[in-house]
Amino acid sequence: xxxxxxxxxxxxxxxxxxxxxxxxxxxxxxxxxxxxxxxxxxxxxxxxxxxxxxxxxxxxxxxxxxxxxxxxxxxxxxxxxxxxxxxxxxxxxxxxxxxxxxxxxxxxxxxxxxxxxxxxxxxxxxxxxxxxxxxxxxxxxxxxxxxxxxxxxxxxxxxxxxxxxxxxxxxxxxxxxxxxxxxxxxxxxxxxxxxxxxxxxxxxxxxxxxxxxxxxxxxxxxxxxxxxxxxxxxxxxxxxxxxxxxxxxxxxxxxxxxxxxxxxxxxxxxxxxxxxxxxxxxxxxxxxxxxxxxxxxxxxxxxxxxxxxxxxxxxxxxxxxxxxxxxxxxxxxxxxxxxxxxxxxxxxxxxxxxxxxxxxxxxxxxxxxxxxxxxxxxxxxxxxxxxxxxxxxxxxxxxxxxxxxxxxxxxxxxxxxxxxxxxxxxxxxxxxxxxxxxxxxxxxxxxxxxxxxxxxxxxxxxxxxxxxxxxxxxxxxxxxxxxxxxxxxxxxxxx
Numbered sequence: 001x002x003x004x005x006x007x008x009x010x011x012x013x014x015x016x017x018x019x020x021x022x023x024x025x026x027x028x029x030x031x032x033x034x035x036x037x038x039x040x041x042x043x044x045x046x047x048x049x050x051x052x053x054x055x056x057x058x059x060x061x062x063x064x065x066x067x068x069x070x071x072x073x074x075x076x077x078x079x080x081x082x083x084x085x086x087x088x089x090x091x092x093x094x095x096x097x098x099x100x101x102x103x104x105x106x107x108x109x110x111x112x113x114x115x116x117x118x119x120x121x122x123x124x125x126x127x128x129x130x131x132x133x134x135x136x137x138x139x140x141x142x143x144x145x146x147x148x149x150x151x152x153x154x155x156x157x158x159x160x161x162x163x164x165x166x167x168x169x170x171x172x173x174x175x176x177x178x179x180x181x182x183x184x185x186x187x188x189x190x191x192x193x194x195x196x197x198x199x200x201x202x203x204x205x206x207x208x209x210x211x212x213x214x215x216x217x218x219x220x221x222x223x224x225x226x227x228x229x230x231x232x233x234x235x236x237x238x239x240x241x242x243x244x245x246x247x248x249x250x251x252x253x254x255x256x257x258x259x260x261x262x263x264x265x266x267x268x269x270x271x272x273x274x275x276x277x278x279x280x281x282x283x284x285x286x287x288x289x290x291x292x293x294x295x296x297x298x299x300x301x302x303x304x305x306x307x308x309x310x311x312x313x314x315x316x317x318x319x320x321x322x323x324x325x326x327x328x329x330x331x332x333x334x335x336x337x338x339x340x341x342x343x344x345x346x347x348x349x350x351x352x353x354x355x356x357x358x359x360x361x362x363x364x365x366x367x368x369x370x371x372x373x374x375x376x377x378x379x380x381x382x383x384x385x386x387x388x389x390x391x392x393x394x395x396x397x398x399x400x401x402x403x404x405x406x407x408x409x410x411x412x413x414x415x416x417x418x419x420x421x422x423x424x425x426x427x428x429x430x431x432x433x434x435x436x437x438x439x440x441x442x443x444x445x446x447x448x449x450x451x452x453x454x455x456x457x458x459x460x461x462x463x464x465x466x467x468x469x470x471x472x473x474x475x476x477x478x479x480x481x482x483x484x485x486x487x488x489x490x491x492x493x494x495x
Contacts, residue, residue: 015139015140015143016137016198018196018198019137019138019143021192021196022133022137022193022196022197022198023134023137023138023147023150024192025189025192025193025196025197026089026130026133026134026151026197027150027151027154028185028188028189029089029092029093029126029130029185029186029189029193030126030127030130030131030151030154030158031154031158031161031185032096032182032185032186032189033069033096033123033126033127033130033158034154034158034162035158035161035162035165036065036100036119036123036162036182037062037065037066037069037158037162037291037413037416038158038162038163038166038291038294039162039163039165039166039169039178039181040061040062040116040166040175040178040179041062041162041163041166041294041295041298042163042166042167042170042298042302042309042312042313043166043169043170043175043178043309044058044061044062044175045302046170046174046175047061047112047175047176048061050175051106051107051108051109051112052108052109053109053112054109057109057113059228059420059421059424060113060116061112061113061116062116062295062420063224063417063420063421064113064114064116064117064120065116065117065119065120065123066120066291066413066414066416066417066420067117067120067217067220067221067224067417068117068118068119068120068121068124068217069119069120069121069123069124069127069409069413070120070124070220070409070410070411070412070413070414070416070417071124071213071216071217071220071221071410071414072120072121072124072125072213072217073124073127073128073406073407073409073410073413074212074213074216074265074266074403074406074407074410075124075208075209075210075212075213075265075406076088076092076124076125076126076127076128076129076406077128077132077403077404077405077406077407078208078209078263078265078403078406079125079208080125080128080129080132080406081132081201081202081400081403082201082202083201084199084200084201085129085132085133085136085199085200085201086129086133086193086197086198086199086200087199088125088126088128088129089126089129089130089133089193089197090190090193090194091122091125092122092123092124092125092126092127092129093122093126093186093189093190093193094122094186094190095118095121095122095125096119096122096123096126096182096186097182097183097186097187097190098118099115099116099118099119099121099122100115100119100179100180100181100182100183100186101179101180101183102114102115102118103115103116103119103179104176104177104178104179104180105176115179119182124406127405127406127409128403128405128406128409130151130405131151131389131393131405131408131409132200132405133197133198133200134147134148134151135393135396135405136200137198141335142335144390145331145332145334145335145390146331148331148386148389148390149327149328149330149331149386150327151389152327152330152331152382152385152386152387152388152389153323153324153327153328153382153385153386161320163294163298163312163313163316164313164314164316164317164320165178165181165313166178166309166313167308167309167310167311167312167313167314168309168310168313169181170309170310171308171309171310172310202400207262207263208263208265209257209258209261209263209264209265211257211261212254212257212258212261212264212265212266213265215250215251215253215254215257216250216251216254216265218250219246219247219248219249219250219251219253219254220247220251220414220417220418221247222243222244222246222247222250223243223244223247223248223251223418223421224247224417224418224421225243225247226240226241226242226243226244226246226247227244227418227421227422227424227425228421228424228425229243230425231424231425231428231429232428265403266403266407267400267403269400270396270400270403270404270407271407273395274478274479274480275391275394275395275478275479275480275481276391276392276394276395276396276404277478278391278474278475278477278478278479279388279391279392279408279479280392280407280408280411281411281471281474281478282343282347282384282388282471282474282475283388283392283408283411283412283415284411284412284414284415285415285467285468285470285471285474286347286350286381286384286385286388286412286415286467286468286471287411287412287413287414287415287416287419288415288416288418288419288420288422288423288464288467289350289354289419289464289465289467289468289471290381290412290416290419291415291416291417291419291420292416292419292420292423292460292461292463292464292467293353293354293357293377293461293464294316295420295423295424295460296423296427296456296457296460296461297315297316297357297370298312299453299457300360300370300454300457301315303453304362304450304453304454304457305366315366315370316374318371318374318375318378319374319375319377319378319381320378321375321378322374322375322376322377322378322379322380322381322382323378323379323381323382323385324378324382325378325379325382326346326378326379326380326381326382326383326386327382327385327386329382329383330342330382330383330386330387331386334386334387334390338481338482339387339388339390339391339479339481340387340475340476340479340480340481342383342384342386342387343383343384343387343388343391343475343479344472344475344476345380345383346379346380346381346382346383346384346387347380347384347468347469347471347472347475347476348380348472349376349377349379349380349383350376350377350380350381350384350468350472351380351465351468351469351472352376352380353373353374353375353376353377353380354373354377354461354462354464354465354468355461355462355465356369356372356373356376357369357370357373357457357458357461358458358461358462358465359458360454360457360458360461361454362447362450362451362454380468384471384475388408389408391479391481392404392405392407392408393405393408394481419464419467422463423460423463423464424460426456426459426460426463427456427457427459427460428456430452430455430456430459430460431452431453431455431456434451434452434455434456435448435449435452438451438452
């Protein structure tokens with residue numbers, strides 16, 4: 001049985017013979033978690049009308065998932081380390097399937113929000129268990145590079161796959177299947193994980209930092225709500241400043257707890273390393289740019305260009321194609337040239353893509369304006385995420401593998417949550433300002449409103465470019481890892 005393998009950290013056993021089959025199972029589950037961050041985007045108008053969700057509240061269909069996912073990933077990583085990574089993987093998949101069923105059968109907006117939050121919570125257990133398993137399954141550098149290429153491609157391309165699948169399911173079935181589809185996927189992962197995925201766990205203190213998880217999650221929720229309030233009440237409103245202030249205060253308290261806790265949720269030794277710290281910051285900013293761009297591309301395709309849900313989903317395929325091509329190339333180049341050159345090239349490519357998207361207009365063509373940007377974005381994300389998956393775990397002992405992998409996942413999801421909320425505020429402000437400046441007697445009001453929407457999209461894309469540019473600078477300055485460091489990187493303690 002697979003459960004007898006890898007019981008103790010650092011036991012020098014030979015490579016697990018079913019590791020590639022185990023990778024396939026892990027990849028299926030990870031794809032389910034990643035694509036669920038975006039699969040409901042295209043279905044959102046249909047779900048909103050069906051359940052009577054108001055415009056101010058509809059954003060929670062997306063953010064309820066990303067916030068609980070990102071906020072609880074650190075706790076999920078520690079649970080996976082000490083409880084058992086296979087056990088956490090299976091439990092997370094079961095919970096994810098049940099939460100998906102609840103959401104797919106929801107009869108009210110509140111039930112749907114709760115189901116999405118539960119999906120995020122169980123995803124926070126499943127995702128770090130998945131990546132931590134990879135760190136101990138693959139110890140040879142070339143094999144590890146290929147395994148992380150699969151994981152990195154899923155991390156970068158899963159959001160686009162979610163948009164495509166959401167379009168297909170919404171157009172040909174019903175929005176509810178965007179959630180119910182997770183049930184058979186999770187069932188497949190669970191059935192094959194039991195015989196194929198080996199168990200592993202860390203030794204040491206098995207207590208959990210509940211105060212840390214509480215303050216981190218509530219702090220992030222408060223920040224996102226503050227950004228949301230700014231869109232309606234303004235940045236200087238008392239409600240906006242209150243929620244932003246509470247969010248910052250809670251996150252400061254979280255850091256203080258981590259400094260003093262005997263078994264912290266996020267051991268500061270993980271993030272204070274120069275390479276890992278750079279990787280986590282880059283992941284945070286890249287996640288903001290990625291989620292923001294997909295969110296507003298979806299609106300541009302359907303609201304401005306008049307695409308059907310399926311066509312809007314298909315229109316995102318070039319991003320996915322670019323990610324998979326870049327991931328395959330990156331997996332071959334990392335052992336030869338190291339992670340930094342690839343990450344910087346990816347950052348430059350992604351930034352250029354966002355700048356190209358600032359040039360879209362009401363009557364521009366997809367082939368001449370959006371397609372080149374999507375290809376550049378996909379290539380850039382592939383070159384970023386594959387090295388990040390390696391870099392974030394370089395030099396991390398298996399004892400901290402779950403926490404380190406959770407931090408990587410968390411920064412991307414938290415970045416996406418904060419980015420989507422913040423960019424939406426910039427979008428709303430830009431649209432209102434454009435209408436104030438251009439809405440005059442005698443003008444075509446319908447066209448002015450449409451142009452205002454496009455102007456809002458370009459403002460959002462500009463700020464996404466700023467985030468990606470800052471991420472590129474961080475990668476260029478902070479990352480010093482060489483190819484030899486990657487060779488001695490994650491999972492170096494033998495299975």
